[in-house]
Amino acid sequence: MIETTNKTEKLRLSGMDCADCAISIERSLSSMPGVESAEVSFATATADVRYDPSTVKRDSIVGRISDLGYNVESTDRSVSLEFTLEGMDCGDCALTIEKAVAALPGVTSATVNFGSARLSVVPIEGQQTSLSEAIAHKVSEAGYRATPVTRRSPLVREPFWKRERRALTTTVGAVLSLVAFALSFTLVPHLIVNLLFGATVVISGFGFARAGLLAGRSGRADMNLLMTVAALGAGALGDWAEAATVVLLFAFGGTLQAYTLEKTRGAIRSLMELSPATALVRRTEGSNGKQATRDIRLPVDEVRTGDVVLVGPGERLPVDGKVLAGASSIDQSPITGESVPVDVARDSEVFAGTINGPGALSIEVGRAADDTTLAHIIEMVEEAQGRRAPSQQFVDRFSAIYTPIVIAGAALVAIVPPLLLSQPFADWFYRALVLLVVACPCALVISTPVSIVAAIGAATRRGVLIKGGSTLETLGKVRSIAFDKTGTLTVGRPQVVSAHAFDGDDKNLLQVAALVEARSEHPLARAIVHAARSGRNGSAPIEAANFVASTGLGAQADIGGQTFYVGNKRFFHEKGIALDGAVGELDMLSSQGNTAVLVGNSETVLGLIGLADTLRPGAEASVQGLRKAGISNVIMLTGDNPQTASAIARQAGVDSFSAELLPSGKVDAIREFGDKHGPVAMVGDGVNDAPALAAADVGIAMGVAGTDAALEVADVALMSDDLSRLEYAVRLSRRTVSTIKFNVGISLAAKAIALVLASIGALPLWGAILADMGISLLVTLNGMSLLAISRRRD
Numbered sequence: 043m044i045e046t047t048n049k050t051e052k053l054r055l056s057g058m059d060c061a062d063c064a065i066s067i068e069r070s071l072s073s074m075p076g077v078e079s080a081e082v083s084f085a086t087a088t089a090d091v092r093y094d095p096s097t098v099k100r101d102s103i104v105g106r107i108s109d110l111g112y113n114v115e116s117t118d119r120s121v122s123l124e125f126t127l128e129g130m131d132c133g134d135c136a137l138t139i140e141k142a143v144a145a146l147p148g149v150t151s152a153t154v155n156f157g158s159a160r161l162s163v164v165p166i167e168g169q170q171t172s173l174s175e176a177i178a179h180k181v182s183e184a185g186y187r188a189t190p191v192t193r194r195s196p197l198v199r200e201p202f203w204k205r206e207r208r209a210l211t212t213t214v215g216a217v218l219s220l221v222a223f224a225l226s227f228t229l230v231p232h233l234i235v236n237l238l239f240g241a242t243v244v245i246s247g248f249g250f251a252r253a254g255l256l257a258g259r260s261g262r263a264d265m266n267l268l269m270t271v272a273a274l275g276a277g278a279l280g281d282w283a284e285a286a287t288v289v290l291l292f293a294f295g296g297t298l299q300a301y302t303l304e305k306t307r308g309a310i311r312s313l314m315e316l317s318p319a320t321a322l323v324r325r326t327e328g329s330n331g332k333q334a335t336r337d338i339r340l341p342v343d344e345v346r347t348g349d350v351v352l353v354g355p356g357e358r359l360p361v362d363g364k365v366l367a368g369a370s371s372i373d374q375s376p377i378t379g380e381s382v383p384v385d386v387a388r389d390s391e392v393f394a395g396t397i398n399g400p401g402a403l404s405i406e407v408g409r410a411a412d413d414t415t416l417a418h419i420i421e422m423v424e425e426a427q428g429r430r431a432p433s434q435q436f437v438d439r440f441s442a443i444y445t446p447i448v449i450a451g452a453a454l455v456a457i458v459p460p461l462l463l464s465q466p467f468a469d470w471f472y473r474a475l476v477l478l479v480v481a482c483p484c485a486l487v488i489s490t491p492v493s494i495v496a497a498i499g500a501a502t503r504r505g506v507l508i509k510g511g512s513t514l515e516t517l518g519k520v521r522s523i524a525f526d527k528t529g530t531l532t533v534g535r536p537q538v539v540s541a542h543a544f545d546g547d548d549k550n551l552l553q554v555a556a557l558v559e560a561r562s563e564h565p566l567a568r569a570i571v572h573a574a575r576s577g578r579n580g581s582a583p584i585e586a587a588n589f590v591a592s593t594g595l596g597a598q599a600d601i602g603g604q605t606f607y608v609g610n611k612r613f614f615h616e617k618g619i620a621l622d623g624a625v626g627e628l629d630m631l632s633s634q635g636n637t638a639v640l641v642g643n644s645e646t647v648l649g650l651i652g653l654a655d656t657l658r659p660g661a662e663a664s665v666q667g668l669r670k671a672g673i674s675n676v677i678m679l680t681g682d683n684p685q686t687a688s689a690i691a692r693q694a695g696v697d698s699f700s701a702e703l704l705p706s707g708k709v710d711a712i713r714e715f716g717d718k719h720g721p722v723a724m725v726g727d728g729v730n731d732a733p734a735l736a737a738a739d740v741g742i743a744m745g746v747a748g749t750d751a752a753l754e755v756a757d758v759a760l761m762s763d764d765l766s767r768l769e770y771a772v773r774l775s776r777r778t779v780s781t782i783k784f785n786v787g788i789s790l791a792a793k794a795i796a797l798v799l800a801s802i803g804a805l806p807l808w809g810a811i812l813a814d815m816g817i818s819l820l821v822t823l824n825g826m827s828l829l830a831i832s833r834r835r836d
Contacts, residue, residue, distance in 0.1 A: 048078055051100065053089045053114050055082070055107065070106060074098055101166060104150050113140075113151045114164070123174060125161040127154065129186035129208065129249075138266070142184050148173055161188055185249040185266075208249055212293040215246030219286050226283075239282035247273055247289040250296065268449075268482045269811070275475040276807055279468055287808040288479075295815030316376050316395035317416055318342065321360035324350045324404070342411040349407045353398050362415055363408040365390045370401030377415060377505065377761055419507060419761075448481035448797070455801075472807070476800040479810040480793065485817035489785030492825035497778040500829050505761040506771045513757040517740045517772065518779035522722040523673050524712060526734070527680035527687065529727035530744060531694050531765075532655040536565055538573035539636060539656065542627060543649035551649040555641045557586045558599040558608045566639060567597070569653055570608075596639075608641050621647055635689030654686070657693045664765035665695045671772045675719050679708045679734065708734040723758075725768065742768065778828060785821040792817045 055067070067089060071080035076097030082089045091103055104114045130136055136154040143152035143163060150164040161181070165173045174190050181188035222238035247270065254267030269292045276285035321342050326335045337352060342360050345351065351361050359372070371383040376395045383399055386392060392405060395416040411417070456474035459465035494511040501508050508514050525531050543551035556574030559567035586599035586606075595616070596609015607617055611628065614621060621628070624640060624647045631638040636652040665676055678699040680687050687701035700711050712734050716722045724731070724738035727745055735741030735756055743756035745763040760767045796813055799805035805813075 048092055048094050050090065050092045053091060053104070053107070055089055055114060067107060071103060074103065074106060077103070101150060108144055108151060113144075113153050123163040123165060123177065123190065125163070125177065125181070125188040125190055127159045127161050127181070127186055127188055130154075130159055135186065135266075138184055139181055139186060139188075142180050143177055146173070146176055146180055149177075183252065185252050208293055208297045211246050211249060212290065212297050215242040215286070215290055215293065218242045218245070219290055222283070222286070236282045239286040240277070242286040243273055243277065243282070243289050246286075246293045250292065268478045272475045272479050272807060272811075275471065275478075279472060284807055288811050291808060291811045291815060295811075295819060298819060316358065317411075317414070318358050318360040321345050322352045322354075324352055345407055345411060347407050347410060351405045351407055353403045353405060355398060355400050355402060357398050359392055359394050359396050359398060359405070361394050361405060361407045361409070361411070362413075363392060363405040365392060366404045366406050368401050368403040370403055371399035373397040373399070374762075375505070377419070419502065448477060452477035452481065469803070473800060473803055476805055476807050476810045477797075479807065479814060480796045480800050480805075482814060483789075483793070484814055485792065485821050486786065486789040488818060489789050489821045489825075490782050492822050493778055493781045493785060493828060496825050496828040497774055501771060501774055504767065504770060505764075506767050506774075507759040507761065508771065508775075509757050509759075513740060514775050514778055515782070516721060517723065517758065518775035520721045520723045520740060520772070520775075521673060522675035522677070522715060522719040523668060523768075524677045524679055524715060524722060524724045524734075524738065525694075525696065526708075526724075526726040526731050527678050527682060527690055527699075528655060530725055530731075531658055531661050531678060531696075532690060533658050534727065535655065536569045536637065536653040537656050538569055538651060539654050540631070540652035541573075541649065542652075544623065545648065548649070551641055552651065554601065554606055554648070555608045555639070555651055557601050558589070558597055558606050558641075560586060561589045561599075562591055562597050564591075564597075566637065566653055567608075570639070570651060604643060606641070606643055608639060610638075611640065614640050614642065614647065617644075619644065619647065623647075624650060633685060635683075635686035654689070657690060658763070658765065661694050661765055664769055667766065667769035668772060671769050672776060673772065675715075677711075677715060679703055679711055681707075705731075705733045709737045712737045726756075742771075744768070774828070781824055781828060785824055789817055789821060 068080050068082040071077055071082075071089065071091060074093075076094045078092040078094065080089060080091045089107070093103065107114055127139065130139070139161060140152050140154045143149060143161065148166050150166055152164075153162045154160070155162070161177075163173065163177055178188045178190070218238050219242045222235045222242070225238070226232075226235045250266040251270040251273075254270040258267050269288070273285045273288045273292075276282070276288060319342060320339050322337055322339050323345055324335060324337050345361060350366060351359075351363065353359055355370070365386050365388055367388065369385075369387040371385050372392060373383050374393065374396045376397075377393045386403070391408075392403075393416065394411075394414040409415075452474040455477055456467075456471050459470045460467040490511070494514060497514055498508050498510075508517070528534055538552070541548040541552045552570065552574045556571045559570050562568075586601050588605075589597065589599040591597045592609070592613060595613035596607060598605055598607045598617075600606075607614065607619065611621065619642055621640075627650050628638050628640075631650065631652045634652070634654075636654045639651045639653060640647055641651060642648045668676060676696045678687065678691050678694065678696045680690075680699065680701055681703050682701055684701040687699050691699040700707075703711060708731070712722060712724055716739065721739040723740040723742055724734050725742045725744060726732075726735055727743065731743075735743060740758060741756045742758040742760065744760035744765070744767075758771060760771075792813060796805060796810060800810065
């Protein structure tokens with residue numbers, strides 16, 4: 043029997059935007075010698091490849107996928123090389139860098155996140171250390187700048203004009219052009235004027251010309267290449283003044299756009315700056331039986347789980363953990379978006395990046411620096427900003443068709459009239475150059491991603507994590523929202539809502555019940571004890587004796603030599619205590635959705651206590667706010683009984699409810715509701731509602747600060763328990779969808795007008811570039827306006 047040496051590997055893919063992509067990859071991989079089978083799932087963006095390592099290497103499989111235009115993501119983030127990029131102002135720049143770096147020897151894949159200006163490179167095993175310099179050099183060749191990022195890279199940044207080389211070259215070119223323009227009105231020889239205009243072209247245009255040539259070598263005609271051809275074409279026609287104008291307009295527009303985009307990307311960079319780079323750690327060390335405690339300041343990466351970190355008043359917390367000693371109030375707005383400080387004391391959970399108030403704290407470290415809630419948020423936001431929304435996928439597909447067609451049309455315009463119709467070559471060549479500029483879909487390509495990046499950054503500042511452009515767009519189309527009841531619309535724990543003593547002393551009834559339940563751990567017992575302590579008048583507490591609990595029924599104890607009972611109706615029946623006049627009260631509490639607890643002695647029932655999971659503060663206002671935001675249907679789903687569900691539904695003001703639902707029942711209800719009313723969002727309190735959250739078009743988990751599983755399961759995560767964040771998320775998504783539609787619409791309209799004007803010779807070359815860059819800046823600034831929404835207070 044021959045043992046097989048075949049290996050099966052799951053690869054995570056990126057760049058697929060349709061099912062045909064998956065089919066293409068699958069067929070191409072299957073045709074490779076040594077590949078036994080390949081199954082590519084578009085839904086999960088994964089490829090299961092079974093191959094013979096002695097015939098074909100993993101690198102060859104990854105290379106084939108890269109050749110097809112897709113990327114293989116690293117499953118181990120620790121082996122990837124991360125770089126921050128500077129100088130990118132459009133999606134074409136990102137593609138140029140990706141292809142240039144991916145072609146380097148030793149590189150498995152390269153992925154550029156345009157939104158966060160990050161380059162992630164997966165090297166061939168063993169070549170991590172030798173590639174950084176080569177990658178930075180290759181990016182520099184393309185006209186951009188790559189800076190390696192370590193886990194705790196210092197985030198001190200130079201001013202934009204120092205980091206952005208185009209700012210300097212554009213300024214120098216502008217000065218030369220102004221001098222040349224002024225000299226053109228004097229007796230200075232025309233040759234000198236043209237030389238100055240030519241110098242402007244070289245100095246201000248060298249950077250994007252180099253990037254364009256690199257794109258051309260990889261088989262792509264990006265905006266840089268088109269502008270280079272246009273400028274050189276104008277020079278070839280002898281119009282160096284127009285060539286200089288073209289270059290300056292493009293360079294100035296690119297510089298200004300890079301500046302505005304950097305402001306947009308600042309949302310994620312501001313998150314990175316929240317956590318301190320060092321921590322003051324108290325450690326006990328020693329040998330030979332001698333122990334010494336000392337406080338040392340360490341890089342956060344060197345802080346271990348279980349260490350004790352000291353945080354002074356006004357300092358930012360460097361770690362996630364639990365308070366061991368001290369009391370203070372902490373501004374948790376960087377994590378939850380909640381502006382009101384939270385009081386903390388011993389055993390309180392705290393998060394890295396939050397701001398300590400007036401007290402000093404000793405904190406036991408609960409997580410490593412790269413595993414904190416803030417680290418997870420940063421990672422998720424970066425991934426979300428890099429995911430393509432449906433509108434962006436449409437734009438990418440449109441541009442892929444539009445640009446080659448217009449370039450081909452420009453070639454025909456330059457060739458056909460002079461050859462076949464004996465028209466002047468210079469006139470038609472000039473028109474062809476204008477068409478080349480019009481072929482550049484700069485504004486269209488950037489119209490969607492800048493809006494997505496800005497909106498996700500704005501939401502993150504308000505404690506709302508939105509996992510990608512697709513989720514953002516879908517939420518903007520939702521007209522129906524389903525709420526889980528317990529822990530979402532309600533506070534999630536029982537509270538005393540009424541106490542009725544038959545002898546008229548309600549407060550005494552509550553105190554007696556609390557004494558009996560003092561040693562019980564049942565949630566109802568805890569609620570009764572809490573209510574009694576809250577209303578205590580300061581008299582000395584009495585202790586109960588001979589406590590006995592009956593599981594599922596109630597409890598009894600002796601107080602002052604007399605036995606008292608606290609429990610349900612069945613408990614009192616078993617003890618032989620007649621309910622008498624309590625029956626009507628029991629029925630009334632039940633009809634109101636309350637849980638009734640009887641309190642009595644061995645002879646009679648003394649009174650009843652009503653408990654309920656009460657409506658979360660602000661829930662009713664949030665439901666009304668959602669209606670104003672455009673949500674037409676609000677429903678509530680719960681596994682609770684119909685009486686309780688009806689009471690909460692009435693208080694919250696929802697349109698309808700479904701009660702006594704198992705998790706599968708909630709899933710069925712979501713699907714049925716979606717079939718009737720279109721896209722539906724489901725709001726739950728995390729993992730418990732995972733099936734329903736997954737079934738909805740948008741799953742929204744709330745109150746998940748510090749909860750990894752809940753962060754992963756939902757499409758939208760509300761970091762705090764504040765339901766008003768949901769209304770904000772809906773309004774933001776609506777505004778984002780409107781912004782994207784406007785940006786795409788005005789970009790297409792501008793291109794259509796430019797094509798018409800260019801075809802009849804009514805659009806000069808400089809006018810085409812001015813219009814293109816003007817629309818690009820307009821859509822960029824319009825997208826950036828979404829950032830301002832995060833600054834509004836509730």
